[in-house]
Structures are given as C-alpha cells and as structure tokens.
Amino acid sequence: xxxxxxxxxxxxxxxxxxxxxxxxxxxxxxxxxxxxxxxxxxxxxxxxxxxxxxxxxxxxxxxxxxx
Numbered sequence: 001x002x003x004x005x006x007x008x009x010x011x012x013x014x015x016x017x018x019x020x021x022x023x024x025x026x027x028x029x030x031x032x033x034x035x036x037x038x039x040x041x042x043x044x045x046x047x048x049x050x051x052x053x054x055x056x057x058x059x060x061x062x063x064x065x066x067x
Contacts, residue, residue, distance in 0.1 A: 017043060031058075 013032035028043040038058040041050040053061070 013039060015041070015046075 015030040015032045037052040039050040
C-alpha cells in the first residue's frame with residue numbers, strides 16, 4: 001500500500017476511534033496500523049475510502065497536532 005493512497009478501508013484491520021470522539025456519534029475518525037501504513041477512515045462511512053500514510057508521516061502529523 002502506497003502512503004497517501006486512498007482506497008477502500010481494510011476491514012480486517014484493528015480500528016481505534018479517536019479518544020477525542022464523543023459517545024454521541026459525532027464527527028470521528030478511526031485509525032489502524034495496516035502493515036506498512038497507518039490507515040485513517042471516517043466512522044460514518046466505515047465501508048468507504050481510507051487514507052494511508054507511512055508510520056513516519058503519521059508520527060509527524062500527531063506531533064504537530066499535539067504541539
């Protein structure tokens with residue numbers, strides 16, 4: 001899987017919902033480590049597309065958001 005590629009979400013992956021997501025079903029994303037990539041999908045469309053990023057790019061994104 002190439003990082004940045006948009007494909008259907010890998011269903012067999014172990015998905016984790018954002019800890020900032022509320023329990024009321026609001027706007028959320030889920031993240032899964034899928035081999036050589038970190039995949040991100042919309043919880044409202046779990047069968048839809050997912051974005052795939054390299055682990056290094058994902059760490060950079062998380063550090064920027066946290067900082």
